[in-house]
Amino acid sequence: MGMIRTSQRFSTKSVRCLPLCLSVFLCGFLSLLFAPPAASQDWFRTGTGLGVSKARVAVADFAGKSPSAQPLGIEFSDVVRSDLDFSGILELVSKSYYPLQSPSAPAELDTKAWTDAPASAQLLAFGNLSASGNSLEIQAWLNDVRNASLPPVIGKVYRGEVNDAQVRIFAHQFADEIISKLSGGLPGIASTQIAFVSNRSGNKEIWAMDYDGENQHQLTQLHTIALTPRWSPDATRIAFTCYAPPGSGSVLTAQICIQSMLTNHLISWPRFHGTNASPAWSPDGSQLMFMSSMYGSPELFVTDASGGHPKRITYSTGASTSPSWNPKTGQQVAFVSDRGGIPQLYTMNADGSSQTKVDLPDMGYVIDPAWSPNGQLLAFSWRRPNGNYDLYVMEIATRQLVELTRDAGRNERPSWAPDGRHLVFESTRTGTRQIWSMLADGTAARQLTKQGQNESPNWSPK
Amino acid sequence: MRTRTYTKALFGTLLVVVALVAACKKPAPQAPPPPPPPAVAPPARPTVTLQSSSTFIQKGESVTLTWSSTNATTLSLSPGVGNVSPEGSTRVTPPDSTTYTITATGPGGTADSSVHISVTAPPPPAPVTHEPSLQELFDKEVKDAFFDFDKADIRADARDALSQTGQFLRSYPQLKVVIEGHCDERGSTEYNLALGDRRAASAKQFLVSLGIPADRMETVSYGKERPFCSASTEECWQQNRRAHIIMAK
Secondary structure, rough: OOOOOOOOOHHHHHHOHHHHHHOOHHHHHHHHHHOOOOOOOOOOOOOOOOOOEEEEEOOOEOOOOHHHHHHHHHHHHHHHHHHHHHHHOEEEEOOOOOOOOOOOOOOOHHHHOOOOOOOOOOEEEEEEEEEEEEEEEOOOOOOEEOOOOOOOOEEEEEEEEEEEEHHHHHHHHHHHHHHHHHHOOOOOOOOOOOEEEEEOOOEEEEEEOOOOOOOEEEEEOOOOOEEEEEOOOOOEEEEEEEOOOOOOOOOOOEHHHEOOOOOOOEOOOOOOOOEEEEEEHHHHHHHOEEEEEEOOOOOOEEEOOOOOOOOOOOOOOOOEEEEEOOOOOOOEEEEEEOOOOEEEEEEOOOOOOOEEEEEOOOEEEEEEEOOOOOOEEEHHHHHHHHOOEEEEEEEEOEEEEOOOOOOOEEEEEEOOOOOOOOOEEEEEEOOOOOOEEEEEEOOOEEEEOOOOOOEEEEEEOO | HHHHHHHHHHHHHHHHHHHHHHHOOOOOOOOOOOOOOOOOOOOOOOEEEEOOOOOOEOOOOOEEEEEEEEEEEEEEEOOOOOOEEEOOOEEEOOOOOOOEEEEEOOOEEEEEEEEEEEEEOOOOOOOOOOOOOHHHHHHOOOOOOOOOOOOOOOOOOHHHHHHHHHHHHOOOOOOOEEEEEEOOOOOOOHHHHHHHHHHHHHHHHHHHOOOHHHHHEEEEEEEEOOOOOOOOHHHHHHHOOOEEEOOOO
16 A cells, blocks of 8 residues: 555544533543544544544434324434434444334433443434424434433424425434534534536536435526536535636637525626636635636636636646635635646645645646645545546645545545535446545445436535 | 215214213113122221320329220229220329220220330439538538647647648638537546637637637637547547537527
């Protein structure tokens, strides 16, 4: 393995926020959970709280208070389990180990039945669901079953309309509450969405889906070519590459389009000469950087969020494209340029100064940089000589590399989840181009799309 | 004695004259010959004729067949018509070249008559004698430029192709074109949009160097979004690495 191993970990933030924890006892528990690793630990792991033993969590089937509510209760529990399992920060107790009786309220909780083997749970999520008329009410708790005298870690009531979609939304919200508690305040991602490009309507259009692949729906109907969607930091807009008439002339050229997620319509945005593509939002949402050949060769430009005041950022002999802002600082931008002959990874300051090639230990195309939410890691796709495109993560400060995919088709366009623990990407490993997600250490890959060809996923920031 | 002789001669002459006059007059009616013995006469042979209003038609047209007959008791017109009256006409629309035969049958035997109708396919809509259209000339004369992998430089073969294209554009100074930049599938979607842009720009720049005004040429990059060929082979990739020149609408 040419991979560099390191003991670098990113759990300091979790430890720092411990004083905010609910109770002294729980803090003790979480301190154990995120205790520093043993000295022998020799593992590069991306994400938070990894490399230590994970809390064992069980999710009892939520009791339906009426016959019609029972299937909704089961669905709620299933979605919470799936979310927790995919979070990567805890260990989900297998359902076959559960005791026969599921509590529907704290008064019914028999903690010993859950802490004993084989369940051996540390935390239990449980509750009930009632549906009367069109009113849905879900009562949900998370209890530390090893400390029966403590109040619930979480107690929540969700009220809304009676339908599957609403039950899924509440389940994602409850799962996010649990994940946030167990990860020391880092956000859960169960309520996030993924924008992507699909050709299943006959043309490449922008689509969106829930983070788990549910609820796939088409956003644009341009009937031309739509590419490279990117969520605005407030998740109200998606910037993308569209084919539309430029400012003058009748030919369709690549332009920047902005879709409003509030009105489901395109927002008016100026057209520029030449090819315009690959928009990227600054972390404060005030600027967009994109590739444009408005003055000749394809270089990076920045405009304000409404397309005004275009300013050229790069000047080089080759093409520069695929910008990605450091979301933590807003000061650095990673991008791709072939000024040295083939597409390679570069970084620069957001004003274009200090352009630096990111050297890798081997040759080959480097494309699709994506900066992690904490600003410390760059994910990208790299085609090493005689290889296919594979995903890598590099720690910027140390230039240490982790290979995330291997021998599984072309893997491109990584995009970070806001929790920094997950990546979504496109892969041809099934024979067709599809969207996949995985933990940022390359494990737990799961396929999110199956219909048509799907590419260019982008994870919503919240 | 002489007188007697004269008288005799006169009498004789008179007789001759009378006889001649008599001979010049209508001959005295003779008795009709006796009728021939009543022999049994054979029945007359039938006769029939068939004519067509036209013998060369195009597919789908009709002709009128006309016939007449004698001594026939039955008349049959084939193919496809059947028994007909001794005299008459009918319209037929033969799908292909056809020989119509009418057969007359009577006590005296049979007789027939035929007519051949030649059916030809309709002629092509318009004879190909027009001047080639501008689009046809464009398609024949204007050549695309092909590129090396990950390159936007004009190769020698692209130089020749674009020179021919430039010659054509000079002959039609009113003509405007769109130059599309295309890439093979190997690079990334985003990088290929840039590379396709540079290929289209290179081709345009070369044509400008040949004297074609820049404002007659628009460029667009399709990256790898509109491939000409979809196999993962070098032959196919080469087809997709090009600047494709089309007439502006």
